[in-house]
């Protein structure tokens with residue numbers, strides 16, 4: 388795989404902080420799905436979130452079909468919780484352009500995981516069949532049972548449970564590439 392050509396795409400869209408990692412180094416865990424099911428207000432309300440997501444076993448099998456992926460790191464401070472979605476929507480729009488260009492560069496298996504749940508629409512259709520932009524909807528790593536904490540820490544990236552909105556956020560997206 389020619390990383391240099393793809394990295395030029397990442398830079399062109401303002402994504403400078405990333406690492407190539409092995410897909411086998413992505414940590415998946417059943418507890419992540421339980422966090423979605425119990426305690427997340429998006430559960431059952433978003434087209435790309437559980438239970439509208441593959442089973443744990445399907446997620447594990449999906450990652451086993453790749454050798455490598457790109458871990459993107461985004462670091463920012465957004466004190467107004469109401470503006471967090473605006474920030475992640477803008478970043479995810481850039482990531483979607485990257486996925487498209489990587490695909491067109493000859494990587495048909497390119498598949499993006501947004502850095503949080505899909506927020507393209509002011510109000511989500513709620514189910515895959517009612518998704519308003521199915522060509523642009525992408526899951527979050529968590530909706531595919533990725534233990535983001537363990538995955539990024541093993542590559543030396545920072546992540547902590549935030550206690551209030553004055554703390555800096557460290558968010559992560561994944562781009563599966565073959």
Ligand code: SF4
Pocket residue numbers: 433434435505506507508510511512513517518519520521523524525
């Ligand atoms: S594109 Fe819109 S309707 Fe589809 S998953 Fe994203 S927010 Fe929901």
